[in-house]
Amino acid sequence: MSGTTQKREIPGTRVFDGDLAQKGYALNKMCFSFNSAENREAFSADEKAYCTKYGLNKEQSEAIRTRNVLGLLAAGGNVYYLAKFAGILGLDVQDLGAAQTGMTKEAFKAMLVAAGK
Amino acid sequence: MAKIVGGITTSHVPAIGRAIAGSQQDDPYWKPFFDGFPPVHDWLQKVKPDVAVVIYNDHGLNFFLDKMPTFAVGAAPEYQNADEGWGIPTLPPYKGDPALSWHIINELVGKEFDLTTCQEMLVDHAFSLPLKLLWPNEERCPVRTVPVCINTVQYPLPSAKRCYKMGKALGEAIASWDDELRVVIIGTGGLSHQLDGERAGFVNKDFDLAFMESLINDPEWATQYSNEEIVEKTGTQGVELLMWLATRAALPGAVRKVHANYHIPISNTAAGLMVMEPIG
Numbered sequence: 001m002s003g004t005t006q007k008r009e010i011p012g013t014r015v016f017d018g019d020l021a022q023k024g025y026a027l028n029k030m031c032f033s034f035n036s037a038e039n040r041e042a043f044s045a046d047e048k049a050y051c052t053k054y055g056l057n058k059e060q061s062e063a064i065r066t067r068n069v070l071g072l073l074a075a076g077g078n079v080y081y082l083a084k085f086a087g088i089l090g091l092d093v094q095d096l097g098a099a100q101t102g103m104t105k106e107a108f109k110a111m112l113v114a115a116g117k
Numbered sequence: 118m119a120k121i122v123g124g125i126t127t128s129h130v131p132a133i134g135r136a137i138a139g140s141q142q143d144d145p146y147w148k149p150f151f152d153g154f155p156p157v158h159d160w161l162q163k164v165k166p167d168v169a170v171v172i173y174n175d176h177g178l179n180f181f182l183d184k185m186p187t188f189a190v191g192a193a194p195e196y197q198n199a200d201e202g203w204g205i206p207t208l209p210p211y212k213g214d215p216a217l218s219w220h221i222i223n224e225l226v227g228k229e230f231d232l233t234t235c236q237e238m239l240v241d242h243a244f245s246l247p248l249k250l251l252w253p254n255e256e257r258c259p260v261r262t263v264p265v266c267i268n269t270v271q272y273p274l275p276s277a278k279r280c281y282k283m284g285k286a287l288g289e290a291i292a293s294w295d296d297e298l299r300v301v302i303i304g305t306g307g308l309s310h311q312l313d314g315e316r317a318g319f320v321n322k323d324f325d326l327a328f329m330e331s332l333i334n335d336p337e338w339a340t341q342y343s344n345e346e347i348v349e350k351t352g353t354q355g356v357e358l359l360m361w362l363a364t365r366a367a368l369p370g371a372v373r374k375v376h377a378n379y380h381i382p383i384s385n386t387a388a389g390l391m392v393m394e395p396i397g
Contacts, residue, residue, distance in 0.1 A: 005272045008345040012316030013353060015345065017272040021182055032181045034202045070315070079313035079353070080176045080270055083131075084202030092132065093385050097317040108318055109382075115320045116381025 016078045024076020027064075030054035031081035040088050069099045119217075119294040122164040122301050123375065123394040124368050125157060126332075126361040127250065129173065129243040129305040132384040134205045137249060146383075153378030153390045154250055160375055160392055161251060166301035168214050168261045169251075170221075170291065170367070171244050172284070172360045173305040174269040176201065178241035185271045186233035188283060190225070191264035192218035193236050198245045208245045214261040217294055221263060224290035230283055240264055247305045260301075267363065269306070269356055277347065278340040280359040284366030292369060304364030306357025308379075309350075310386035319352045320387040326379065328358060329391055332365040333374050354386075361391075371396045 005017040014020070021028075030051065033039040043050040051061045063071035067089065072082055079096075086096055098108040133150075136142065142151040178201050180186065192215050198207040222234050248258045265287065268274055275283070291300050308325040311317055331338035339347070339362055347356050365372070375392035382388075 006345065008343075008349060010316070010345070010349045012314045012319075013311070013348060014314060015272045015348060015353065016270065021271050025182060028182055031202075032177055035178060035200055037200060037204065040202070073313055078177075078182075078270060083312070084177070087203040093312050096312065097385055100313070100315055100317045111318055112320065112382035112385065115318075115322065116387070 014073070020076045020078070022076070024060075024078060026055045026057070027060040027072065027075055027077050028081040030056060031077070031085045034084035034088060044088060069096050119291050119296055119298040119300050121288060121291055121368060121395065122166055122299050123160075123392060124302040124304065124364045124372075125247075125251065125392050126304040126364050127247050127390045128307060128383065128386055128388040129246050130384045130386050130388070131201070131203065131205070131242045133246045133250070134242055137246075138206050149380040150383050150388050153380070154253070156376040157251060157390070157392055161301070164301065165299060166260050167298045168217060168263065168300045169248065169303050170263045170265060170287070170300060171247070171303045171305065172265045172267065172363050173243040173247075174357055174360065175266050176241050176243060177270065179235075179239040180266070180270070182271060185268055186266070187268050187275050188230060189233040189235055189238075189266040190218060190222050191235050191238045191266075192222060193238055196238055196240045196244070196262065196264060198241070199239045201241055208249060209257045211240065211245075211248070211258050212261045214263055217291075217296070217298070218263050220294050221287060221290045224293065225283070225286055228286045230286060238264060243305050247303055251303070265363075267359055269354075269359065272344070274344050274356065274359070276344060277342055277359060277362055280363045281337060281340050281366045284363030287363070288367030288369060291367070302364045302367045304360040306360040307351070307355055308358060308387045308389040309352050309355040311352030311354060312385055313353055316352070318385055320381055321351055321355070322381060322387060324350045325387050325389060328361070329377060329379065329389060332361065332391065332393065333372060336365050365393065368393060369395050369397065
């Protein structure tokens with residue numbers, strides 16, 4: 001693969017470049033399908049079968065199964081598509097933020113409020 | 118000739134849709150955000166646009182990674198909003214202006230911007246919510262629309278410098294349209310925020326305020342930065358300030374600030390709002 005564009009080290013940050021776009025294609029395609037309510041229901045009815053249908057690899061399926069946000073990103077997930085998966089779980093972006101930073105949701109929200117002072 | 122009456126730039130977080138659907142505008146959490154808009158409504162009453170050219174980024178509703186255009190321009194008679202995965206009520210369709218769309222397409226391609234043209238296009242919250250914020254009481258958006266979509270999903274993204282040039286060419290295209298239309302440019306996204314990674318929740322008030330000021334006093338200021346530098350300073354999704362930059366570039370000559378609002382946080386985002394008007 002030769003899709004890497006990121007030249008700059010930014011702590012806790014990875015831009016979604018060609019390498020990740022290739023790596024995460026199946027995972028993101030599955031999440032893109034969640035725009036449809038019917039597909040969301042099909043996923044919820046049988047998650048494993050739905051992941052298999054979209055050809056997720058082991059790393060991706062495992063990250064979906066364990067709701068591991070950082071794992072999903074490492075497996076090539078793009079946050080715009082992953083947000084649709086989060087929607088199925090009833091999670092908002094602050095839940096995702098808390099999960100990725102290891103904070104409680106309350107602490108994560110308080111951090112944002114403090115940043116505005 | 119068409120006249121560009123000004124530009125409006127605003128954030129576009131999906132949670133705004135939930136807040137509108139739940140009538141939470143006066144909740145203490147939301148009030149500082151929604152209170153920014155009445156002066157914009159007054160301004161719109163005064164300038165009376167016929168058409169809104171909306172510069173925004175798609176979040177995986179119309180475009181997927183199978184085909185990811187850098188710049189895409191809508192050329193449809195109507196644009197539909199649709200479910201983005203969260204089941205938030207969708208907003209009514211938006212009228213297009215295909216004649217103006219094709220004029221813009223012809224002019225931009227003529228100036229070497231290699232566009233994707235879309236005769237069918239779903240428009241997501243980045244397009245629909247700002248229009249709802251600007252015209253909250255109308256059942257349907259009262260102006261015709263031209264969507265201009267900039268890729269901020271998959272790198273490489275167009276640079277700040279390129280987006281500025283595209284915005285400038287877009288403004289020139291609109292101003293050369295042989296029809297007495299009044300056009301407002303709307304740029305949606307930003308300001309600083311980061312949804313993904315261990316740095317999730319990052320915002321940068323100092324940079325945002327400097328950027329907003331630069332649009333008035335030194336509009337090309339942000340073009341000095343690479344997109345990675347913008348991400349470093351504003352977060353992974355803060356790069357949506359490209360939409361603000363293109364909007365400012367579309368306005369002819371010097372501008373004055375009609376109105377501005379800035380509030381942290383809504384959802385994970387530093388919410389910005391600006392109205393700019395050409396001085397000439």
